[in-house]
Amino acid sequence: MAGYPYTSLHDLALKDIEWERWQRLVNSIAALFNSPVAFINQASNKGIEVLVASELPTTHYSLGGSASIETNVYCHKVVRSNSPLYVKDASKTNEWDNNPEVIEDNYISYLGYPIHWPDGKCFGTLCVMDTSPTNYKQPFLEMLEVLRDVISSDLAHLYRESELKIESRLDPLTKIHNRRGFEEAFIQFQKLGNRLNRAAQLLFIDLNNFKKINHTLGHKAGDEVLKRFANILRSCIRNTYQMET
Structure with missing residues (x-):
């Protein structure tokens, strides 16, 4: 199995997503956290897929890049647990010894929050990574959580718009096309x-x-x-x- 049971938003070519706003969001997150990288990732049928990446020279991962479900990367743990993950220094534990983000890119610090579909299931992650150990204070953690909520709200709006379009094309009694x-x-x-x-x-x-x-x-x-x-x-x-x- 390569990934999760969701089609990539890139493959769906959805026009209602404000990609430019998401791009500004991750750029701002990277700057505020003084981090070399920030991402919006989706748990798609490709695995953990990069939807939006901070536009910095230090960003190694390109849009559409993915890590299969078998790969031990930070975001998989966030998606599977549907809960935040903060790794201050991955070198202090052996849990991430085979994580390519650590081995190949030296991203030893990770802070990520799950982004949610309207039904509460995990859509993906909003995360920042660093090549140095970190110790973010509580206001920074809360800020990233709030920004995660903004993305989840965008998805909820997208879902409602899609449902309204479908309903406008169905007969309310029989649920087949009008x-x-x-x-x-x-x-x-x-x-x-x-x-x-x-x-x-x-x-x-x-x-x-x-x-x-x-x-x-x-x-x-x-x-x-x-x-x-x-x-x-x-x-x-x-x-x-x-x-x-």
Whole structure:
């Protein structure tokens, strides 16, 4: 297993993330901590992946660089425990003897906080590292925690925006595509078919005598029929196919 069950934000090419703001954030953190490096990392399917790195000559790790889940790096411990980690001097313990960050780059000090998805699961880390032992005072620890909360808040906003976009394209009763969602999906399938030189098929299904159900049993019964019918359709087709109510 290379990494965690999340797709890299870089691979998703999300336009709603304020990458420039995150960049200014890590640059400021490195300056405030007088640290050679600061990072925003994601626990993605690549492992621990660098999303944003401080723009300093002392920053050795490039954007998109990653450490597999088997590699003993500091951030893996933060993600697995979903809790902060402060290593003042890694040379004082053998826990990090095989950590490439220590062996290859001499980053013997690490302070990292977990960044959270809206559901509380660990998204990744906000961290600073140093080639010298450190002894950060409590205000510095609290400051990095607050800045971590800013990033977590950005992710929560991104998640809400995504949910609203999805909801605007679904019928609230059946949870399958409404007209707007179907038309957008149809255009995408049409473009895909043209690109692959493949024909697309459109299937129309009508429920006979549906009005009689509403008239005789009431709209609540009619709504239940629609929901059950939508569930049957959903169970019979691939997720890549599109349905409209």
